[in-house]
Amino acid sequence: MIVGIIGAGASGMAAALEAAQNENTQVILWERQARVGRKLQATGNGRCNLTNMNVRPRIEYPDAAPWAYHGTSPGFAKHALLHYGAENTRQWFLRLGLYTVAEESGRVYPFSDQANSVVDVLRFALEKPNIRLLCGREVKKVVKKDGIFAVTDNEETVTCDRVIVACGGIAGSKLGGTMSGYQILRSLGHRCTKLRPALVQLKSDWSGCQALKGVRTQCWATILRDGKPVAQSRGELQFTEYGISGPVIFEISRDVCQEKGEWVCRLDLLPGFHEEDLEYELFRRKNTNLSSDDLLTGILHNRLGRVISKAAGVKAGGFVRDIPDDVLREVCRLVMEFDIHLTEPMGMDSAQVTAGGILTDEFDPNTMESKLVPGLYACGEVLDIDGKCGGYNLQWAWSSGRLAGTCAGKETQ
Numbered sequence: 001m002i003v004g005i006i007g008a009g010a011s012g013m014a015a016a017l018e019a020a021q022n023e024n025t026q027v028i029l030w031e032r033q034a035r036v037g038r039k040l041q042a043t044g045n046g047r048c049n050l051t052n053m054n055v056r057p058r059i060e061y062p063d064a065a066p067w068a069y070h071g072t073s074p075g076f077a078k079h080a081l082l083h084y085g086a087e088n089t090r091q092w093f094l095r096l097g098l099y100t101v102a103e104e105s106g107r108v109y110p111f112s113d114q115a116n117s118v119v120d121v122l123r124f125a126l127e128k129p130n131i132r133l134l135c136g137r138e139v140k141k142v143v144k145k146d147g148i149f150a151v152t153d154n155e156e157t158v159t160c161d162r163v164i165v166a167c168g169g170i171a172g173s174k175l176g177g178t179m180s181g182y183q184i185l186r187s188l189g190h191r192c193t194k195l196r197p198a199l200v201q202l203k204s205d206w207s208g209c210q211a212l213k214g215v216r217t218q219c220w221a222t223i224l225r226d227g228k229p230v231a232q233s234r235g236e237l238q239f240t241e242y243g244i245s246g247p248v249i250f251e252i253s254r255d256v257c258q259e260k261g262e263w264v265c266r267l268d269l270l271p272g273f274h275e276e277d278l279e280y281e282l283f284r285r286k287n288t289n290l291s292s293d294d295l296l297t298g299i300l301h302n303r304l305g306r307v308i309s310k311a312a313g314v315k316a317g318g319f320v321r322d323i324p325d326d327v328l329r330e331v332c333r334l335v336m337e338f339d340i341h342l343t344e345p346m347g348m349d350s351a352q353v354t355a356g357g358i359l360t361d362e363f364d365p366n367t368m369e370s371k372l373v374p375g376l377y378a379c380g381e382v383l384d385i386d387g388k389c390g391g392y393n394l395q396w397a398w399s400s401g402r403l404a405g406t407c408a409g410k411e412t413q
Helices: 010-019 038-046 074-083 086-096 115-125 180-187 247-252 275-287 302-312 325-336 392-409
Strands: 002-006 026-031 100-102 107-110 131-135 139-145 148-153 157-160 162-165 196-198 202-204 216-225 228-239 243-245 263-268 338-345 353-355 376-378
Touching: 002 010, 002 148, 002 157, 002 180, 002 392, 010 026, 010 115, 010 162, 010 392, 026 148, 038 115, 074 392, 086 100, 086 107, 086 115, 086 392, 107 115, 139 180, 148 162, 162 180, 162 392, 216 247, 228 247, 243 247, 243 338, 275 325, 302 325, 325 338, 376 392
Parallel strands: 002 026, 002 162, 026 131, 162 376
Antiparallel strands: 100 107, 139 148, 148 157, 196 353, 202 243, 202 338, 216 228, 216 263, 228 243, 263 338
16 A cells, blocks of 8 residues: 655654554655755754643543634644644654653753754654655645546656645745645645734834844733734743744734734733832832933843833933933833734744644544545644644644554555
8 A cells, every 4th residue: 555645844754654654555755845854943943842741632521622722623633632642742752762851831842952853863764665755856736536646746646545745834935835735635625714824923013123123021912903902921022123023922923913903912021020019119219320221220121121211201311310200100001011013924934833724624633534535634734723832833743644644554444
């Protein structure tokens, strides 16, 4: 039996390794780029946050969706995540030769702290006699006729008994994001939702972002649409030339500015502190010779403190003792509640993950097999499942890929 797998990213390599467990199964793995796992190698700023120990679907509620995942039907992901969870993934990688370490946050990284280590152990594991890896070969068309799939790439047409589409999403096209998975599955009768960026930077027309470019700060960030909160998270924010970025923004960026309305990111720049305590400290500083430029020194990043002070009406070059009381109170308010107007997310090239994808209702969550085309499977980001920041999307790739590979690799079903 021949199983063809299109895409040698995280889910595709996982699928190939599981399908190849059956020695009577011949696996052909296509990768359109010159090497496998290029996008994987860039994740987590080159560290590869490969899973999260907090991936725990609620077993007691069979119909409940995994809390960290999104999609038209996020509950679709539950079966794969239960059978191939975070600890199972760590043990799987250990068998492949990769040592991992879990941080207090639940994020899991290779012990080497290098994404290369993850790609290397997968690459070495693919060196099996029943796995044929075809790099630099882009699949152009898949056709099923008389129960057999004809897979055509840029060099030849190969026949397969079963096919797994693991092409990934359109996000991060410079690292391998592509439309081909959607196009192949559409050509076989499947439908696709609207595609949009997730885990992405957000643009702002506020000029202060340029002045603060490169500044990082811990904060509570809340996304407001027409004054109503729609998402919030706590973590590190980074100001960029175009707007705001960082883990806390990736966490809440999904669907921001996708609909009409006034979109704002409200920042609490002193999470865990009370406004009256900050007010007490700033009024205490009126009894010193401190420059007004240094009003928030020791509290916020110097550049950020000056921008906030200026926005509140503090005049540069003076002394804190001369700042009017109402202006000091406005500084306190802005530190705890600073609004940044948002215009749009950065594009798909900048996104880490694609929101949306092929409708999961057309697949069996227990096998990842198509309900429309027997013998056709899909896994990973090409499907309409995306997770929160912190290793959840890679865990979905491992889980769905391994499930698809296991089921497709069986001789009888």
